[in-house]
Amino acid sequence: MEIWSAFGIFVLVPLIGALLSYLARKYAVYLGLIFALVPAIALYPFYGKEMSTVVNIGVKLNLAFDVTTWFFMLMLDTVALASMLFATSYVRKGEGGFSTLMLLGLAGANGVLMARDFLTLYIFWEMMSWSAYILVLRSSGEYARRYMLFAVLSAYLLIMGIGIYYYYTGSFLYSAASGIPLSGWAWILLFLILGFAVKMAVFPLHVWAPYAYRSEQPFVAFLSGGLSKLGTFGIFMAMYSIAGVAILQGFGTFRSISLFGYPFAVLGAFTAFIGTILAIFQDDLRKLLAYSSIGQLGYVMVGLGLGTPLAVGGALFHAFNHAFFKAILFLGAGAVIYRTGKYRISELGGLGYRMPFTFLFVLFAIFALAGIPITSGFISKWMLYEAAIEKKFVLIAPLMLIASVGAFLYCFRILYGVFLGQLDKEHENVKEAPAPMLAAMALLMLPLLIFAIFPGWILKWINEILTGANIGTLKYDTYAYYSSIGGADMLVFWITFMLLFMISMYLFTRKRKVTKVVDQYDNYLAGETPPYVQLHAAHNFYKPLRDTWAPLLRYSVDRAYEKFVKFFIEGFEEIKKMYTENPQDYAAYLGIAFLIFLLVGWWLL
């Protein structure tokens, strides 16, 4: 009966909410908030519970709830809640579509997390996909189309994997996996992982993300922060729950890393690198964040591919962090867009003085993104690095490390271009974002801060997941975490940091008695005092770097896809000529078809 309450709360409640918020359009955003709040809060009593059931709607939905489900729900539902909270001031009042589709997406996502057979997984997966599709459609049809094509590609890759699984087992149940030969497993896992990797926007399947992430920001926060984690979940389930470590190791090992996982780890590292480099050169705030998202999920892929306890733990932790900080960043971008209507970094600037709280939240998220140790973002990155280094992978580790340096570059581009630097005259009267938006961001900031001080808490959950999947255990205590080659203690770090910060503060404030706060235009400008000039140096910020990279940037996966599509469309035009619109030709086809039928029949006789 308990599972029914879980199914009810996490799947049915959002579904009912979706219906209600469509019917009661006037209160849609608030209804959406309430119905997103229920699962997000109800989640806490469910910690550590394990249960399962079968729901029969004509097809049997096998559902279960365990700590993995719980862990992923924690990020998804919280991010969804924050997005809905943000949306209460972002979305136009009286518009039903947004809440309805968000809740549908949430229900789908929770369903994916609870599914324990492939049919259920696929049903909820697609439900989530198309509701996201329509949400993208609300802002742009073309972007939605790109999103949809890749969502469907992902679904069809999954179908291939599911189908081969079905061929061997005759069942859709995860638990029915036995007696599949290794070659079968290779295909199943390849298709499943690629299918899930599309959602995680792993190179070269990432090209949908920069487009889809340009739609409404609260939704994008959910898409990037929440829904992309379903890819992580899927890969984790496919590799470590359905197949299991033994089968992965059966493919042969390379320094005790499965040979099957290793290519994916390399792909992930490469994604991290590419995503970061491309993010550096973006001027569109949303696109920058999109590429950053691609890069960050590349790290997660590395961890999932490597498959040591430290790596998988790091991947899960990083996915968790990414859910929160990327949601804050997208929401922050949303707040800026909401207040100014602009999204080009070079057109903004100086908003930190007008929107200080937004700035602080975004700053904190950026600390997490860049992996500054005062947030939990560092710890997950640390785990991934150490996982690669302790196994001495000289290709993966440098790619990841240099990508994280690149992350500083685009982080600063956001900070400087949007929040610092010169405030445009036009934005003199910009107000701070409305309270619900700030509350949403503050809510998302909490876990990043808490788990930076007490990493042991979250590592305990992750450890439970890892033990459950027979991957191994992590070494950690409440404040510290260790790998085989190193470790760090956050308590010592925090105390020292606080003390030293206070010392600096003392040194700094000792003599500051009277200071005049000057206008930002009161600057050192080589003796000239122009009345007003646009001096925000954010346009084409990394131009020298861009010039250096230009020969390489010419190659774009995006364009490669476009060429590929164009090639096919030309082919389609040729095929279309078969339909000549002449009935006599058609009659002739009929005759030929008859002959072929006869010949085949004769041959088969």
Add this chain to the structure above:
Amino acid sequence: MIPYYYIASIALIALGFYIVIAKKNLIKIIIGLDMMDTGVNLLLISIGYVKGGTAPIENGNYPIYVDPIPQALVLTAIVIGVSVMALALSIAIGLYKNTGTVEIDEIRRLRE
């Protein structure tokens, strides 16, 4: 061994089919369709044929009679064929009214 009466009907069908795909005149095409129909009817009627049989009227005098069912079938088929032809011709008339020609190629050219 294919019975020889099959050959005649197959020839008729093939001829009709040839007309349908080769002739450009709409009326001729419809005639071709009709020929195919006739060929099939011939096939049907001939499979019911029994050597030396008479009309299937059961009064005990003639023990050998042809199979009555194909005849019934052919009657139906003829009726259907006629109505299809009528519709086809009316469509041809419609096309002629719209384009002023019954040549397939010209109809196509007019549309473009």
Add this chain to the structure above:
Amino acid sequence: MTDWANILINAGLTALYLFLAICVGLLFMGIARKVTARIHNRVGPPIYQNFLDVGKLLAKKSNIKHNWIFDFAPLFALAGVLLALAYLPMGGYRLLSGDGDLILLLYILVIPALGFALGAGASANPNAGVGVMRALTLMLSYEMPFLLVLLSLMIYYNTASLTTLLEKQMHSVWAIDVLPISALAADIALQGMMMEKPFDIPIAPHEIASGPLVEFGGNYLGMLMLYSAGSIVVETSLFVDLFLGGGIVLNPAVYGILAYVVNYIVWFALIFVVWMIAIFINAVFPRFRIEQAFKFYWKWPTLIAALGLAQAYIMSVILGVSV
């Protein structure tokens, strides 16, 4: 009870070491000015000049203030660099480095830079923005070889902990003897890390008016001078710790307090040598442009570092050398 005493003693020693480090840094800055001047055939200021400068600047009240974000710069910069120093063994004394490894240190190093960049950005001076852009690009440039170097060390010594690294070097030979190629790459990367010529692009005084520093004066500048003094010690000491055994010549376990004193002196000598190399290069080279710097770093030093990495990889993984 002894726990608390231990912690207090450690804290006191740490504070002492940090204070000394800042002093060393200021001294080095003075020496650098003097040496550069001598190379340029000038007289130059006395070597204690920077102490006077800092004292004066910190005593000044700053007249203007931009906004609250502007204050981030000195606070984060100084706190961050002190934090980094605290995680770095100096002269064999491990401070806090047992509680965090190289990767943590690597990220702590970013804190002051980020704070500095934030403050610079908040000044709304375009020169500052350009300066930070250059600094970050330069960072991306030199990190490439430097990370490969770190990786080669971590792979060869099979540890990410600085303390372990020092111990292993103490018991065998210094890393520079085993991995000379990596050491070379690291030294080239160091030049960029310290933003000495030919890589002083971010602060190029003649082009962009000292770049990020342009709006800072008085109290602010004083804090930032302390920061740069600290960062000189961090950077040179990092090299010494990584490749020159941290200056440990006597095992503290055997020689006790004497070892600490001797080691500290050796460490001082070594970082002085590293600093002098940087200063000599600085004195004779013109300035690169930023894209040249990027291309340079991603070409030759990266290649050298990759060779070093290959050497470490072959030795550690294929030949199975374990230290």
Add this chain to the structure above:
Amino acid sequence: MIHPVLLIAIPLFFAFLLPLISLWSKKSLPYVTTAVMGLNTIIAILVFLEAMKAPIFDIIGGFQPPLGIVLMVGPLGGFLAMIINTAALIISIYSMEMKKEPLLKYYMLTLLLLMGTNGMVLTGDIFNLFVFLEVTSIASYGLASYNKDLKGFEGALKYVILGSIGSTFVLIGIALIYSQLRTLNMLDIARRLGEMDPYTKIVAFASLFLGFGVEAEMFPLNTWVPETYDGAPHPVTAMFSSMSAKSGIFALARVIFTIFAFANYLWFVVIMGLLTVFFGEIVAYVQKDIKRMLAYSSIGQMGMIIMGLGIGTTIAVEGAFFQMFSHAMGKALLFIAAGYMIYAAQTEKMSEMKGIGRNPLIGIPLLIGILSIMGMPPFIGFYGKFYILMGGFSQGYYAIIALFLAASIVEIAYYARFIKIVFQPSTKNYPAPRSTVYVPLILFAIIIVLFGVYPQPVFEVLKHVAAFLAGGA
């Protein structure tokens, strides 16, 4: 006991009663037709419920089978009859939009079309099947050219030529079977198929396969589809795709499974299905007119059903039948919506239809229909597709499924392009849809969502697929 023959007799009777009614009141024609279809739907539901318990064999004219003509209604036949009648009922609401004279003939022909399709689904006699095929065809020829414009006539001409060649082949097949077995009853034929000369059997099978393939829109016999669909009046197009195509495919299924149980020929059916999907979807992609695009897409969907039949495992054929249901509902919805769009935008060009779906009365059913056709859960289009694919996998048709999925992506691409145009913001003002447009749309949408969320009843029916495959009714 309700006689399935009523499903045929009632439309036939009313079709010829309509002229009399029109003498009395011309305005009442649409309502009478709708009422007849409603009556038929109720009867179809009753017949279906009856057939679920045990297959019904309704003997006509007093002769006992195998000699007499028999109606053979299994659960699947009843199910399909129910789908066809329901679709006809809902489409007949949309038919009230028709204003072009002669309306009397229009309604007569629709009733005849219903009668023909019902007959094709229900009959257990192979010659009877031919007769109903011809009734359907003749009604279709008339309806296709109903607009009396060049497009209509051209489409009808192609349909006539291909359709009559096809039915000629059906007749050849029947003749050949009869020549050897002297019986026309399907079950009887199936039982005694072993007595047939193998060469004759092949020729007969090929002929029947070809003949019904024309109606079932199988490649390369489907060339008439786009133009006929394009030229026909909008409600008629909806009827074609949801009624005649369904009866055609069911006849094909009867030929494949009930009459000839050729296990070794099935892979060829799969390939034909795949080719149908491929060409349908690819050519649909390059279409610029909405109805043509939908017509080609319809070909693609039918190809999927043919594939499902060809795969031939229980699960795949279940999928195929589910897909017949979902295609009948989804495509009818889309064609009705397309009809409204053409009317509102006054052009068939999709590029001129910007923002037309922003009216929720059109947009939401349209979206539901398209998502269902794309195969997204929880709409009915999903189960059919998924089951067909899984059936294919269980037989090891990996490469074929992969190609099929590639073609499906093309389908998604053009539907997404269509959605993009239809929902993009635009300043154009379109006339609001009348209730005769949105009521059928919403009814179809409700069916699509309802059975998508709770497909249990459909799966209950599809349990009988195994018996059907074994050669039952």
